[in-house]
Amino acid sequence: QVQLVQSGAEVKKPGASVKVSCKASGYTFTSYGISWVRQAPGQGLEWMGWISAYNGNTNYAQKLQGRVTMTTDTSTSTAYMELRSLRSDDTAVYYCARRGSGSSPIDYWGQGTLVTVSS
Amino acid sequence: VIWMTQSPSLLSASTGDRVTISCRMSQGISSYLAWYQQKPGKAPELLIYAASTLQSGVPSRFSGSGSGTDFTLTISCLQSEDFATYYCQQYYSFPRTFGQGTKVEIK
Numbered sequence: 001q002v003q004l005v006q007s008g009a010e011v012k013k014p015g016a017s018v019k020v021s022c023k024a025s026g027y028t029f030t031s032y033g034i035s036w037v038r039q040a041p042g043q044g045l046e047w048m049g050w051i052s053a054y055n056g057n058t059n060y061a062q063k064l065q066g067r068v069t070m071t072t073d074t075s076t077s078t079a080y081m082e083l084r085s086l087r088s089d090d091t092a093v094y095y096c097a098r099r100g101s102g103s104s105p106i107d108y109w110g111q112g113t114l115v116t117v118s119s
Numbered sequence: 120v121i122w123m124t125q126s127p128s129l130l131s132a133s134t135g136d137r138v139t140i141s142c143r144m145s146q147g148i149s150s151y152l153a154w155y156q157q158k159p160g161k162a163p164e165l166l167i168y169a170a171s172t173l174q175s176g177v178p179s180r181f182s183g184s185g186s187g188t189d190f191t192l193t194i195s196c197l198q199s200e201d202f203a204t205y206y207c208q209q210y211y212s213f214p215r216t217f218g219q220g221t222k223v224e225i226k
Contacts, residue, residue, distance in 0.1 A: 035215065045155075045163065045206055045217040059213045095162055105153035105210050107174070109162035 002026040004096050004110035011116045012086050019082040020113045022096030029077035030054045033099045035106055036070060036081045038092040046092075050099060051079065086117045121145055121209055125218030131226040136197045140205055140221045142190040148211035154183055154192045155206045157220075163206060167192065197223070 007021040022034060036048040049060035051070040058070050069082045079096055094113045097106040122145035132138050142152065150170040155163035165174045167183035170190055180195045194201055202225055207218040 037217075044220040045157075045208075047208075047215045047217060050213075050215070061214050097162075099210075103151050103210050105165060105168040105208070106155075107165050107168075109164070112162055 002098065002108045004098060004108060006094075006096060006110040006113045009114040009116070011118065014087055014117055014119055016086050016117075017082060017084040018086060018115050019080055020094050020096070020115070022079040022081070022110050024053075024077045024079070024098070027098070029072075030074055031101070033101065034070070034072065034079040035097045035099045036068075037095045037097060037106075039095070039112075040089070040092040043092075048081070048094075052101075053079065054101070083115075086115075088117050091115065091117045120214060121148065121212060121216055123207060123209060123216050123218045125207055125221055127221060128219060130221055130223045132197055132223060133226045134197055134199055136226075138194045138197055138223060140192040140207075140223075142185075142192070142207035142218050144188040144190075144209060147187045148209045150186045151209055151211035152183075152185070152190050153208050153210060154181075155208065156201075156203050157206065158203045166205075194223075 003025045005023045010018050030053050033052045035050045038046050051058045053072045067084050071080045096110040098108040099106050124143045126141050152170045154167040157163040171183045182193045184191050204220050204222045206220050
């Protein structure tokens with residue numbers, strides 16, 4: 001069965017960086033992409049970006065350009081999302097999610113990783 | 120950027136009711152629309168994709184319709200486990216925007 005298992009909760013100070021991992025299993029990793037979505041406390045879902053696990057192509061939300069980097073390690077079927085220069089409004093649950101090639105919906109989600117940014 | 124207007128933001132209903140949630144796009148997206156259900160403290164789950172195709176395992180009381188700019192999610196007979204927040208998402212173009220969400224609460 002498809003599983004996406006994310007790393008544990010993080011507490012960071014403003015200005016620091018965080019790197020969240022997402023280990024995939026139950027499917028051929030390189031046949032799909034990984035999207036990252038975040039949700040601030042009590043708020044809706046915000047799409048952050050996407051990476052192709054096949055060739056590493058990425059597409060990032062404009063508001064995060066320059067602060068976010070998404071990568072994959074195909075040898076371990078793991079995706080990573082690094083966010084730099086953290087601010088308090090980056091406090092959120094961060095989800096990784098599987099997405100097919102081309103115009104495909106997200107069909108499986110990780111359990112989420114809470115990132116708290118606080119001085 | 121494709122802007123999405125999801126309505127209502129809050130819907131109060133009773134078990135057994137038929138409820139509808141709307142999602143309107145700022146430009147046409149053909150049928151590249153998905154609906155997700157999210158319960159408190161949990162990750163979202165895919166309900167419907169391609170505007171009207173039920174994801175495997177999703178009860179048939181859920182249905183989706185629409186194409187172009189106007190879409191609807193319908194729950195034909197609300198069950199207790201359906202009280203949750205629902206989101207639409209377009210996957211026609213980047214960025215893959217989400218609707219603002221509709222919380223379905225017990226009346």
